[in-house]
Amino acid sequence: SPLIEVKHLKKYFNVPAGTNHAVDDVSFTIHKGETLGVVGESGCGKSTLGRTIIRLLEATDGQVLLEGKDITHVQGEALKKVREQVQIIFQDPYSSLNPRLDISRTIKEPLKRSGRFRSRAELMKETAELMDLVGIDERLREAYPHELDGGRRQRVGIARALALRPKFIVCDEPVSALDVSIQAQVLNLLMDLQDEMGMAYMFVTHDLSVVRHISDNICVMYLGQLVEKCSTQELFSNN
Ligand code: ADP
Ligand code: ADP
Numbered sequence: 001s002p003l004i005e006v007k008h009l010k011k012y013f014n015v016p017a018g019t020n021h022a023v024d025d026v027s028f029t030i031h032k033g034e035t036l037g038v039v040g041e042s043g044c045g046k047s048t049l050g051r052t053i054i055r056l057l058e059a060t061d062g063q064v065l066l067e068g069k070d071i072t073h074v075q076g077e078a079l080k081k082v083r084e085q086v087q088i089i090f091q092d093p094y095s096s097l098n099p100r101l102d103i104s105r106t107i108k109e110p111l112k113r114s115g116r117f118r119s120r121a122e123l124m125k126e127t128a129e130l131m132d133l134v135g136i137d138e139r140l141r142e143a144y145p146h147e148l149d150g151g152r153r154q155r156v157g158i159a160r161a162l163a164l165r166p167k168f169i170v171c172d173e174p175v176s177a178l179d180v181s182i183q184a185q186v187l188n189l190l191m192d193l194q195d196e197m198g199m200a201y202m203f204v205t206h207d208l209s210v211v212r213h214i215s216d217n218i219c220v221m222y223l224g225q226l227v228e229k230c231s232t233q234e235l236f237s238n239n
Helices: 046-051 076-085 103-114 120-133 152-164 180-195 210-211 232-236
Strands: 004-015 017-032 034-041 059-066 086-089 168-172 200-205 215-221 225-231
Touching: 004 046, 017 046, 017 059, 017 225, 034 046, 034 076, 046 086, 046 168, 046 200, 076 086, 086 152, 103 120, 103 152, 120 152, 152 180, 200 210, 210 232, 215 232, 225 232
Parallel strands: 034 200, 034 215, 086 168, 168 200
Antiparallel strands: 004 017, 004 059, 215 225
16 A cells, blocks of 8 residues: 555635645655655645645645554644654755754764663664765764755755654655756765655655656646646656
């Protein structure tokens, strides 16, 4: 069965002018290890869709299933459990990284909360391994987010997202704020990590060329709706 099933999902916002139908009856599935690209112009609802699926937002209507289990409105302990299994990587990790935590602590905090580690030594070992995995030099462990360049900052964001070994990660424009020369490095890192760890991605971007190489399938959004879904190969074939 699919890892993620999205069924007739709606997320509306009440705004002064009325109701914003940010996500309006969207359905699709994502399988283990798959990368689904979600493309569309700014404001079409990509971010809201990603955030609603992983329960940073709560749906107005419709359903989200994670491994067959309905997570659309779960609360409390059940929601906590969902948050260990799904993660998000933002466009600008600087806005989401705590400026007062050094890199080592940024990665250590979620590990600590997981309660999986019996000793400080184990926790430090896992932190070091995660830094290694995403290519952050150990010498930077005591640096603060503002001391890193954009590419390294995004690597820290990725390491934090990976800390709890999630099954699914929403990548929300993860390379759009980076120099073009760095974009390919971060995309390659994301692909290598997927090969190694097997999680699924929903890759949100306004830039079709970015998802071309990384996605198995692509959804095109327009005004809150999915207007096209096909394999990446189909989309880029010339017939
Ligand atoms: P995209 O990621 O494709 O740029 P968003 O999901 O950010 O699109 O936004 C979709 C629509 O929802 C936009 O019209 C946006 O203004 C609106 N929107 C997003 N978040 C909120 C919010 N918290 N309150 C009100 N409207 C919102
Ligand atoms: P803030 O309330 O500080 O603005 P954000 O919404 O920017 O918080 O999230 C901060 C970080 O916490 C994110 O980068 C993300 O990795 C993590 N996070 C928060 N909630 C969730 C969630 N439901 N699922 C996955 N990660 C989450």
